[in-house]
Amino acid sequence: xxxxxxxxxxxxxxxxxxxxxxxxxxxxxxxxxxxxxxxxxxxxxxxxxxxxxxxxxxxxxxxxxxxxxxxxxxxxxxxxxxxxxxxxxxxxxxxxxxxxxxxxxxxxxxxxxxxxxxxxxxxxxxxxxxxxxxxxxxxxxxxxxxxxxxxxxxxxxxxxxxxxxxxxxxxxxxxxxxxxxxxxxxxxxxxxxxxxxxxxxxxxxxxxxxxxxxxxxxxxxxxxxxxxxxxxxxxxxxxxxxxxxxxxxxxxxxxxxxxxxxxxxxxxxxxxxxxxxxxxxxxxxxxxxxxxxxxxxxxxxxxxxxxxxxxxxxxxxxxxxxxxxxxxxxxxxxxxxxxxxxxxxxxxxxxxxxxxxxxxxxxxxxxxxxxxxxxxxxxxxxxxxxxxxxxxxxxxxxxxxxxxxxxxxxxxxxxxxxx
Amino acid sequence: xxxxxxxxxxxxxxxxxxxxxxxxxxxxxxxxxxxxxxxxxxxxxxxxxxxxxxxxxxxxxxxxxxxxxxxxxxxxxxxxxxxxxxxxxxxxxxxxxxxxxxxxxxxxxxxxxxxxxxxxxxxxxxxxxxxxxxxxxxxxxxxxxxxxxxxxxxxxxxxxxxxxxxxxxxxxxxxxxxxxxxxxxxxxxxxxxxxxxxxxxxxxxxxxxxxxxxxxxxxxxxxxxxxxxxxxxxxxxxxxxxxxxxxxxxxxxxxxxxxxxxxxxxxxxxxxxxxxxxxxxxxxxxxxxxxxxxxxx
Numbered sequence: 001x002x003x004x005x006x007x008x009x010x011x012x013x014x015x016x017x018x019x020x021x022x023x024x025x026x027x028x029x030x031x032x033x034x035x036x037x038x039x040x041x042x043x044x045x046x047x048x049x050x051x052x053x054x055x056x057x058x059x060x061x062x063x064x065x066x067x068x069x070x071x072x073x074x075x076x077x078x079x080x081x082x083x084x085x086x087x088x089x090x091x092x093x094x095x096x097x098x099x100x101x102x103x104x105x106x107x108x109x110x111x112x113x114x115x116x117x118x119x120x121x122x123x124x125x126x127x128x129x130x131x132x133x134x135x136x137x138x139x140x141x142x143x144x145x146x147x148x149x150x151x152x153x154x155x156x157x158x159x160x161x162x163x164x165x166x167x168x169x170x171x172x173x174x175x176x177x178x179x180x181x182x183x184x185x186x187x188x189x190x191x192x193x194x195x196x197x198x199x200x201x202x203x204x205x206x207x208x209x210x211x212x213x214x215x216x217x218x219x220x221x222x223x224x225x226x227x228x229x230x231x232x233x234x235x236x237x238x239x240x241x242x243x244x245x246x247x248x249x250x251x252x253x254x255x256x257x258x259x260x261x262x263x264x265x266x267x268x269x270x271x272x273x274x275x276x277x278x279x280x281x282x283x284x285x286x287x288x289x290x291x292x293x294x295x296x297x298x299x300x301x302x303x304x305x306x307x308x309x310x311x312x313x314x315x316x317x318x319x320x321x322x323x324x325x326x327x328x329x330x331x332x333x334x335x336x337x338x339x340x341x342x343x344x345x346x347x348x349x350x351x352x353x354x355x356x357x358x359x360x361x362x363x364x365x366x367x368x369x370x371x372x373x374x375x376x377x378x379x380x381x382x383x384x385x386x387x388x389x390x391x392x393x394x395x396x397x398x399x400x401x402x403x404x405x406x407x408x409x410x411x412x413x414x415x416x417x418x419x
Numbered sequence: 420x421x422x423x424x425x426x427x428x429x430x431x432x433x434x435x436x437x438x439x440x441x442x443x444x445x446x447x448x449x450x451x452x453x454x455x456x457x458x459x460x461x462x463x464x465x466x467x468x469x470x471x472x473x474x475x476x477x478x479x480x481x482x483x484x485x486x487x488x489x490x491x492x493x494x495x496x497x498x499x500x501x502x503x504x505x506x507x508x509x510x511x512x513x514x515x516x517x518x519x520x521x522x523x524x525x526x527x528x529x530x531x532x533x534x535x536x537x538x539x540x541x542x543x544x545x546x547x548x549x550x551x552x553x554x555x556x557x558x559x560x561x562x563x564x565x566x567x568x569x570x571x572x573x574x575x576x577x578x579x580x581x582x583x584x585x586x587x588x589x590x591x592x593x594x595x596x597x598x599x600x601x602x603x604x605x606x607x608x609x610x611x612x613x614x615x616x617x618x619x620x621x622x623x624x625x626x627x628x629x630x631x632x633x634x635x636x637x638x639x640x641x642x643x644x645x646x647x648x649x650x651x652x653x654x655x656x657x658x659x660x661x662x663x664x665x666x667x668x669x670x671x672x673x674x675x676x677x678x679x680x681x682x683x684x685x686x687x688x689x690x691x692x693x694x695x696x697x698x699x700x701x702x703x704x705x706x707x708x709x710x711x712x713x714x715x716x
Contacts, residue, residue, distance in 0.1 A: 042537045043635075086537070087637070186687045213687045217641030219436070220630060222429040223676045224686045226422065230678075243539050246633035250546045254558045277539050277633070 030074035033332030035061055035325060036081045036100035038111035038121055039136075043087025046241070048273040048313040049113050053136050053321035054082050055309045057110040060325030062308075067364035068333075073372040077329035080104045085117050087243075093117035097124040101131045107338050108328035109133040110321060114241075115140030115189040122152035130338050132331075132347070134324040137317045139267075139291070140192035144391045150344045155320045155327070155383055157291050157397025157419070159189075162266065163196035165289040165399035165417045166237060167204060170264055172415070173287070174234050181209040181233035183224075183248075185216055185240045193239045193266065209233035216244045225251035229258055236263045242277040245269070249282035261285035270402050270409060271315050280407030287403040293319050294384030294398035294418065296360040301382045304362075319382030326361065327351060327379060327386065333371045344392075351386040352378030353395070421554025426673045428552075432561045432630055434649075434669020435568035438662040439623040440642065441649035442575065443616030445661035448650070449592035450612045453503065453516050457524035458620055459639030459646060460531070465491050465621025466628035466638060467531055470540045480544070484625050491621030495613040498523065504609075524640075532636045541633045542625075564626045571622060572662050575615065579658060584611045592656065645672075645690065648697050654707030663708060671696050 037057045040050035061079045081104050083096035093112050100106045101124055112118050118138035125133045126148040135154040143154055182198055184190035198208055210231035214224040252258040267290035275283050298319060327347060335346030356376035359367035370377050387395035401415035440462055447455045465487045472483035549556040579585035591598040591608045599605050628634040653664025675692040676683040
């Protein structure tokens, strides 16, 4: 008799609960999200960028955790491990990503800095069952077409957009029909951006004087320099990293046919450490384009980040690492599950492609509440909106033009380009 | 003409560095039958210690280079006494020695990174002064490297040919058992071999750092394949062959980009050309250019 009465009471309670909850948005189940980073925290040319991105990701995880506590949302988001990809060698990145997936069982890998290492990480996550990667500064178009089973995302805009920014900068400095010689490091980043630029430059009526590629670990760069300076050109576009350009720049100077003031470069040189690596005497006069923050309250974020990580080297791209980690945590809350498919859906649900209220980096408590309640949101991060498309790329981006004078990088906001 | 002269000069500079590094590998192989895969990292060690002594300790550059060569020798001899000698006595085979050498290379590279950091370095030397010669721009730093390397190469060639220890080394490489029973001090031969290998490896690293303008702790690893190719091209175990092999490889790789040769190949394929030449030579002379004189130093 008591058992029968108990069953009736339980059934009634379930029915009332079901009736009550059906009038509310479906809320996500609490999950524990595990995050790891793969960034080049040591190694020539990349350590400042990688360390900054890793610290920013840790700061992002802490920020969401604080917001979850304030919002009373169950579950957790934890930074499990931070791996060093040492100069971002793809083989080291593969090893680090495999460790994070197999041993640490992370749900998200934030990283890496370069396209080659990010593609290597993407190959690992594509073969996993519950891990996604969010590349925080990889820009190669190769990431867009990479077969990653919808596990490789990025917060940094594709070089297809940067190519357009370079075209605009060179057109403004010279003319839309100028002759340009393109030099690039022979990897996915270099060849990807070089091809994208050449296509865009030719499409708007410009001329290409020649293309020269070089290997990163070459014994000498004199023949490359000779090949570059014998081309017909008004300007050069060099797509490279600081440690290899530091070897090419003296070789170019020795030809006596190269002027830094005719040279345009990309974001890898938009940092004091890059100027130091190459040498200010070689860099003075060089101009370049670089993706820049497009988000809200970026200056306030920099202050907060600096306070939390006073020893952080600080580069222009730090905010992208923060956004990647925040998006990962929010995606986990949104998904309420830890399968790769659910997490990918969660990323798009918080990235803004499905609409929803926009929240800045300093409005995470309200953002977490909405996400936990099952609502889509638009996280307008430090770096900007992501609005991940089908390929996991951000829908737009902002670019600036920088130049180097007396060893100091000068930014000119008037030449900014937004897509 | 100007382009040819430029490329030939660039090739000779690169070749002299390959040759100096290859010499050590070839000597060690001829005497000890060990392919020293750690040789590339001795180049890195030489460049980093020179940088430390010249830049951080403000020693005169030439003194810093000499001390770096001494350090290269000391590290080589330490490895001989605590590792290679024991392995030889325990009868370790070629595969075991190969694996140990690879491990040493890794340990050395990481030790350099831990000691000196992983940032790139640059010698405080003038790399921009050039002289015009037949239309080509000959950099003073490269010219100095080529001259110094030529002196070092000639010096070691004469040393091996004329000195008593050089003759002992040649005898030991020719027939180790016969050399031992005929009274040659085997330990002295082995120590001399490691001394030359360590000193010349460090010197080659300084030259490479000077020519490149900037170097990282991966410098030696980047060069290792080209150095090994020079060793094989010049006949493994033949010291003179290694020197010639280095020059041939350096010149062929740079001249392959010459416009006059059907437009030249893209410079990214220079290593491919180098190895293609190696394969072609080995097809016709399986023991390398100096195959007939194999294992005679």
